[in-house]
Amino acid sequence: MNAMEHGNRYQSDLPVEISVCTSGDLLSIFIIDQSGDQPIPVHVEPDLEAKLDGQQSPRGWGLFLIENMVDELHVYRDKKHHTVELIFRIGEENQ
């Protein structure tokens, strides 16, 4: 949904590609949108009090939430695409 909303801005002709790969005890999910022509926003750690005080935008939670729900997060960009890679460790010790 975030790739559709923030990346492709709900342009129905632009696809979001999702790939799932496993290697050893790692599960990687690649979410690729078509917003490579847009710079990756500078990451600002969201702070609720700052948002309530008007010092930060009320928005800007996406990558923060993802970071806190996966084992690793990587963001890539090329001329056409913006890729978010989510990595989960799925070994027995993590189950």
Added chain:
Amino acid sequence: MTFANVNIGVRKINEYLSILDIQGEINSYAESALMDAYTQSLGNLTRFILLNFEGLKYMNSSGIGLLVTLLIRVQRQKQKLFAFGLSEHYKQIFELTRLNEAIIIFDNESEAVAAASSN
């Protein structure tokens, strides 16, 4: 294609307390529905707004941003925002964002209404 896949009902429980019944998805396209519902819920003496998430199907980070915007409006009016009916997943989201420190969470409507009524 419409993106606002949400209906928000407004119940005025008494002159101090209103409940917003959220059915569907809270994303950036829910802004009008949420803010209109809040406006409808207001009376001269309104002090508590309860968000009923029992019918929530999906909320993304833009939806969290909308809740922050609503919280700003509520606090400006010196009102309090309560929530109930959140799934464990969204309770975790509230904890991560620390929204649970600003929006008091209850398990169900009766507990939320009782808490508001005792304040």
